[in-house]
Amino acid sequence: MSGGSDDGSSAGRIVVRGVPVAPGLAVGAALFHDEVDIDVPVRALTPEDVPGELRRLSNALRVAKRQLQEVEQSIGKEVGRRDARIFSVQQLLLDDPALRRDLRKTIEERLLNAEVAVHDAVAAWSERLANVPAGDPVADLRDVGRRLLRQLAGQAKRRPPPASKSGEKQVLVTRELLPSDTAALDRSQLAAIVTASGGGASHAAILARALGIPAVTDVDVANLPARGGAWIVDGTRGEVLLNPSPADLERAREAAAEFERLRDELAVHTRGFARTADDVAIELLVNVENFTGLPEELIDDLSGVGLYRTEFLFMASSSFPTEQQQYEHYRHAAERLGQREITFRTIDVGGDKPLPYFRLPSKPNPVLGWRGLRLSLQWPDMFYTQLRALLRASAHGRVRILVPMVTMVEEFRRVRAILTEVQGDLRREGLPFDEAVPLGAMVEVPAIALAARSLASEADFLSVGTNDLSQYALATDRNNARVAELYQPLHPGVISLVRHVIRGAAEAGTPVSVCGEMAGEPDSALLLLGCGLRSFSMSPYLLPVVRRLFANVTLAQAEAVAAQALELSTVAEIRQLLHRLVVEVAPELATLLPASPS
Template identity: 40%
Template sequence: MPTSRSIKGVAVSMGLAEGPVHIVRAGKTEVPTWSVREDDLPQEFARLAAALSSAAEELTDRQRAIARQASEKDAEIFAVHRMILQDPSALQTIERLIQEERINAEAAVSKLIERVVGRVNSMEGASVRDYANDLADPWRRVLEHLLQRDQESIAQSEAKVILAAAELTPKVVTFLPRERILGVVTEQGGRFSHAAVLARSLGIPCVVTLPNLLARLEQNMHVTVDGDHGLVQLRPGEQDLNRFRRIAAKRGERRLSMLAYAPEPAVSLDGARLRCEVNIESMRDFETFDVAHTDGVGLLRTEFLYMERSSFPSEEEQYRMYRRVVETMAGRTVTIRTLDVGGDKPLPYFKVPPEPNPALGWRGLRIQLQWPDLFQAQVRAMLRAASEGNLRILLPMVGSLEQVRQARRVIQEVGENLREQGYDVPESVPLGIMIEVPSLLFVLPQVMAEVDFVSVGTNDLVQYLLAVDRDNSWVARLYQPTDPAVMRALEQVATAAKAAGVPCSVCGDVASDPVAAVLLLGLGYDSVSVAPHFVPAIKFAVRRCTVEGARRFVRELLECSTTEGVKQALGRMREQLFEGVDQA
């Protein structure tokens, strides 16, 4: 009898899953090639056109489904994939291969895929593999339609499965309706690729970088997936299954117990409060949580309104959107970040010159200040919506005091113009900045004198502070939010904010860990802003601690000189906070 085997990979999306495997043939496949007579060329072109149409329709359906299940931003990759299929140069290449080499459409599309992947993989820079997959994946859809490999048997059944594939792509993550996907495991994939972000957003347990996975699997083989620790077990025995199921049951019970704390404020045992706000991207996000369980919107990413469009949204479109968010929050604070595009967040209709290092290039506030019309239109919409409730403006990618002052002047001028035009807008709206660029750490007292609040974006701050590209697999292990330098940077920001009487928050991934939230309370942060499903656990942790205990925790962490030391201290605090709560 075959023995159970465990494979260690990289955890991408948390959670446990158990069930039969369905192998998704979404990667490189052997494609039959045959000669085409000249008289049959029109038929091949017609087959190609039909496959393109079917693939585009499939992408549209996937986009709508993911927009409903997750958010419009999560679904944007499928709009990009449709645009890739509309690339005239790619289509001309395929048609030329059919015409000149007299080969079938399948073979021509396959050759295009090989050329695209080969060309991109020859480039230098981060996330090359993920980029190659994003370019090739739409054409693989076309190829599958041509080959008529539409997996009719699995699509027509109602079975729930764990999807396995060579590459982690959006197509794999959305291969079946969400309710039928137990988990996703792949041989290759990036932790920060589009598909990885999509898996996390949909709450699908996911493990990648599993060596020789497909060679070890068989269709319908029973496996278990541990998305917390990056483990996949093949053909688990009865003992293994019983242990796995006990752990899964305990985690389910823990999730339910955490939910009981969602309506309660995050108040420590000695009366200190940490505001728990949420990060959102669209009105659809309001379907995933109860507004009454939050203290406000700590980060409204406005990029979603600009994505999947053929042109920039008008002032009126933006105003209506912001007003709806403000009204929905019913008096609670709504912090709206101005457009943060560029780098890894391009707009399809906004062409920028290629940059050797986009993360350090033209993005965020830098674009807005150099393109004032774009900035002014968004500010006008924000100020008009501010008359409907408690709205704050947040500036991204700020690197200097001059940028803050320039942005404030623009906002003041826009406000004056609106009042002259008869609009009822506030005399002033709170203005804050993201602390992401390390240069600000050296001028914090001056920064605090210029702003009404600050929000630390730990994702980029860690990347810039440690000089680590988190999308680069060669150095990704060095991306450590628990690095002592990061801890000291967080302390510096909180200390400067407290001295100046400026509210401070953290809206990056660090804040989503309940233990880290207690750390932030001890450091003196006023609030955290996280994905809605993290709120209950954070409230649970805060309500089990004291401020004095949190401060002792801070002192212990700041004495650590290594990342491992910080991790161990966090582990000890986790045990204290969740004592009596099963941490399986």
């Protein structure tokens, strides 16, 4: 927390710095709120009490699941089914046989009431999942646990924050915001959110971004002064301004209005290939897990899909989807794009993306273990089924197949051999497929990035997953708040790795794209353009911003700034250099970008 005034007119002005999780700027009155913990009564049962207690538990589970279905449907209408699927994950938790077994065991064997069963199960499972490095399983468990306890206590709904009497929008200040809390908020009265915990990958943060609510986390909310007056929350820079001056407020309100105007304006400019100011064509693709929730006009305008995450089909199912179910899903996606290319990544679960119906051994470092392609090669029935479905779908569109987490060229050769075998099976069965379907490899492991030239000689295309590549290269869990500052994709070493992959692919004459967050973040996108990248795949909602940037910069400018960046030693120097050019060539994007480091 830092204090001070820029212009001498705001005595007591306090700037609180946290971690930005949802962009935007907002002004509102602070509302301190924390849900009161639900009491957990402890009652000893007799054997005769057990059937009735099991019925209480069963009824609470049934009602909680129905509520989650209603929340998912309601939120899906606002933000699309993709982000609302958070509540599908919670429904799967409620249906998990192992969790239900633990709940019944407390009642049947320990002869304790359902409230204790829920409390103890959530505590035990939270401890088991504490080392899962990404996603939000512990928060989902707590959310589900609260919902069950409210049902058992006869409380139909959570206690909402009180409404503003003045009609002024509010800045909600709370210790933690779980997904159901976020979904239940009255957005008409909400300006922004400030929390003590919950990183950028948390489900509550994902919902806040989808709903357009600026949010900052990692703030010591317990020690914030509960004083009156407006607060300014900058979810792009991760700052909260208390006791702002009149000038601060005027600037903030103008910037907030400009942010909304520009975001709406850019959203309509998505058609066709991007072109630099000197008319160099740049391929802009999107990352999706389905097309639900995307505006039809956006889908119609897409150049193609650079990353279709097939694991979300598996995560949304209660058991492994059959070949026919997968085929119909992939065929529908391919037909929706017509003659545009769609790249399906084979299932990438394990590590940070567990399947509730497929239990993997618990390991200290799951992201370094049995996940991605490693899992597929050791679980051939699942892999063969998916490859058959994908090949069959290739008869209905321009399908490419991408395998994740490749570590060695030998692994990729095994995949090629398996694909050839599956193609032979389909021919013998008389099932149509694209005989020339391209097979690509994701570059996420530093060792294979260094061997990119060799991998590119074997693969039909490469796709660089900069999120995991950065995480592995920096030995830093990007979702761990204690080391989050070390997760810097613009680290000189990470930049060198990515450039090495781009050059290796070019030498082999193999197409290469980047599908990680670097592709959609303007500063790093500019750098990648200058390093020779010509294909970028990103979130659909980042595409118009990158398109606008590229339209305003020449290739010579991008190459020059990339060469300068590669000579610098620190992340701050590199980001400042890139940010300066971005703001210079496209000043209208300034309100959408994080602040340049000083």
